[in-house]
Amino acid sequence: MAGKRVLEFDGLRKSYGANRVLDGVSFAVAPGSMFGFCGSNGAGKTTTMRIAMGLVRADAGEVRWQGRPLDQALRRRIGYMPEERGLYPKMRVGEQLAYFARLHGLDGAAAARAAEHWADRLGLGERRRDQVEKLSLGNQQRVQLAAALVSRPEVLILDEPFSGLDPVGVDALAEALLEQVRGGVPVVFSSHQLDLVERLCDAVGILARGAMVATGPVAELRRRESGRLLRVVVPDAPPGWAAALPGVQVVSERAGDTLLELAPGADDQAVLAAALRTGRVGHFAWREPSLVELFREAVAEPAGVAA
Structure with missing residues (x-):
């Protein structure tokens, strides 16, 4: 499987006391494809991504990249966007993007060029000298996205990247992600905006109560339920x-x-x-049902189970 499926999440389990957060979560993302990770609040999406980035330790299972368990050296080659903003509020936008690029191994000149490119690409060109705390929430989200892209990542893991963006921002990000996919980068992102997931993703996974209840290409899932x-x-x-x-x-x-x-x-x-x-x-x-209809069916509580 190594080399065929670049990024594999295999049998992830995680509990906090009696609360089982993940129960054998498994899926794989092929090179140059986009995977939409869907689920209600509290389903376990963020925990899954944090395990991949080494921020949470799994009780069982592992995340592999090209057949190798992810370690810190491999994680440096991943563009990660957390659900919560991980930005320095008093740092200027351009300096911050260059700083993140250097953290991922780019030299000073390459980091500056990458920072300028992604600031312009995501509509922040005129705000490069502004402190992050002076930006709107939507523009802060764009900075967070640029920080995930600025290091020329080989894998992208994005937690709710479209949250808070206006339609122009959504379109700019969508095109940037599609460009990464066309270059062979596997992309995993979580989102509650199922219309975007259906439009952009090659495959989806639906998580409910810590378990994968549906996964596969969008068209295949729709045909399966037709x-x-x-x-x-x-x-x-x-x-x-x-x-x-x-x-x-x-x-x-x-x-x-x-x-x-x-x-x-x-x-x-x-x-x-x-x-x-x-x-x-x-x-x-x-x-054929829409992804919204598939999602509602998949996450519905089983008969006799209290909501």
Whole structure:
């Protein structure tokens, strides 16, 4: 597997007393791909990333890079963005970025060039001489992102990188990450913005209650769950026409456009016959679920378990 999957999280377990935070978390990120790490607050995403960076010790399992367990020398080649800001508030933006670049091994001249490049790239060119504490929260987030990118990392691990960014900032960061991926860098980022995850990522992992409940390419996960959601458009249908059909649950209904969820074994042809009895059917097709729908299904509490 070494060399094929650059970054591997293998069987990570972590507990604090009786609180089990991670329960066998495993996934892998291939070279030049982007992995979206999703989960509700407290699911264990940040703990997973902190273990990778050596900030938290796992009870079991390990994180490997090209088949080797991560050590401090390897971690210096990772661009890491923590959930909390790790910036020096009174230090100027340009000086701070150059400082982080030098910490990762760049010489003074290369660090200065990298700091200037990423400040300009993320819209901070005119703020390079400003102290970080004088920036808006969104611009501080951009500085944090630039600090993760400034050292020419070979791997990126980013915890909620899009949080607090305006649409322009989101677009700038998204393009910067895609550029890294095109250069062969594996990227892992956590986010609650599932539309961004679906748009940017090659694969996703959904974490719930410390365990991976779904993982794989976005398209594959959507296909895996297709065959359950059926969209039926009958412009003249009365409201509630499908409510009494066996094995059918109405997900949404608006102006004759009805989305139905069919239980295993439910007869789609019976649904079609019922729709035809109400009027002309303009559309009848299975619909692949969105990542938001997959996420809600995956993190739902099992029956009988209190929320």
